[in-house]
Amino acid sequence: MSEQDLKNIANVLSMAQSVAIMPHLNVDGDALGTSLALALALNSCHCQADVLLEEEVPAMLDFLPGQELIKKAPKDRYQVALNIDNGDITRLGGRLEVYNNAEVRLSIDHHATNKVEADISFVDTKAAATGEIVYRMLTQYMGLPVTQDIALCLYTAIITDTGGFRFSNTTPVTMEIAGELMKTGIDFTNANKMVFDRISYAKLFLMKQTMNSLMLFFNGKLAVSYLRWSDLASFNAKLEDTEGLVNIGRNLEGVEVSLFLKEEKPGSFKGSLRSNQYVDVAKVAERFGGGGHMRAAGFTAEGDLEDIVRALADAIRASLAGEA
């Protein structure tokens, strides 16, 4: 991959008459925001660019402009197809045929695992979001104006993939681009509110249950919390609803290790382990048939909740003592 590939993609798009823009399934703020931004830009210069989706726009992204350019029933044939923010071609789902039927297949992405086949592919793993790449392409190689609507889409793309400039993938370039986008006068406060603050009934209920279950061991150094199968089933919980719940314990003052147990099937638990400073939770997880990294690991366990907690607590006590 070289910068020339991005220039070549820009050239193809500049000349195209019809473009199908395809973000990955389970679309997120980066994939959809970038797709809409590009569609808005292309439609402003006599190109018919559609964003192809097979799903509803997530509620948290329903403030994004340009949604009139989303097509659920695409045309049979587009001159150009563009794979966006997607490293795995199977995540185009039913749209794969449209992709393969196009005269020219393009791909723009930032995932290190990208192995999408395309006539021209550009992957920049240093970009915190695909939105950063498309911002550069629009301004440096296509000379297209970044309107307020386009800016709001790209800003949303960037905050989504950087956790609001907090994740370690954020770079000075990210900050510079975000600043340029803000100069158009976008309501960035609202975008942050929509992306980060909205909470579903299911999430609120599961957070509450997690907090209610929280127990502290070893002078507050180990936090244990859990969700029962009945909790999860009663709200038909999705994966995203339980993401991050292990951090409630981890963020509590004085806690070094947080253990969160999710009863995925009756009697079957998925365990998540997080540490803050010195305990190697990968080693703990390995003793229970799991694995991971020093600060984030996981395992699965069958049996009685109390027994699992006791066994884990014993193992973690040893790790905590290793430091003292």
Place this chain on the structure above:
Amino acid sequence: MSEQDLKNIANVLSMAQSVAIMPHLNVDGDALGTSLALALALNSCHCQADVLLEEEVPAMLDFLPGQELIKKAPKDRYQVALNIDNGDITRLGGRLEVYNNAEVRLSIDHHATNKVEADISFVDTKAAATGEIVYRMLTQYMGLPVTQDIALCLYTAIITDTGGFRFSNTTPVTMEIAGELMKTGIDFTNANKMVFDRISYAKLFLMKQTMNSLMLFFNGKLAVSYLRWSDLASFNAKLEDTEGLVNIGRNLEGVEVSLFLKEEKPGSFKGSLRSNQYVDVAKVAERFGGGGHMRAAGFTAEGDLEDIVRALADAIRASLAGEA
């Protein structure tokens, strides 16, 4: 106030032999981060600069470098005293004497309400954080290098006062400065974690109680939650522990109005009202002797919790209906 004032302050500091830097009482990330940054910079060029504090460094800020420059028992007399991020001179507390005893009194701030008396005062209300002003002063007028330690202090100042670049005071200049600070290689991910993710026992308990109390009315458009006096007393809750709890209801999907009641004394409630899109909660609050803005208002009420909720719900139902 003109830019020349900031240049003059820079000149005085460049020539000073001893400087007492004084952030406001109940020091926060902007006040302390900016103070430590400036102290580190001045001490690097043959000036003795102390940061005067009358309180402990808050736990969430104990990762800041330069804390060896904090003095609890200041010298009797400094050549220069500098008031930082503080618009109200009484918030210097016992340090006011040191301030008034100095040969030259300086003040740098960004609060619109600033009325601090000083020989040279610079107030820039467009700066999201005082840290932005001091960054400009160091780089543009003092020619001092921004080391990684200084950068971490200033970055922390900026994220504190902008809510991590989310509040409406954030500007393209904020983003640019943050990007420059990140170029020094600071661990900005950890700074964000320290400032935004750490949670006290009291806060966790009160969040849990608030969630447990949550009730929905009018097809989910009104969320009501509360904390009892006994909840607050049992954790010796501080003001900061209950800040933002009204947003739990506000952020829930489908909610237009969130009412949060805090029993400050037995039988005496402080009510917070927030709305998302169309209800004017100031009008609702006014009917109960309070006031505020369209989207954020408050009031106090005496009596039985159930009666207060019923009266408020009636008033809010009328406002919700006004839209339908």
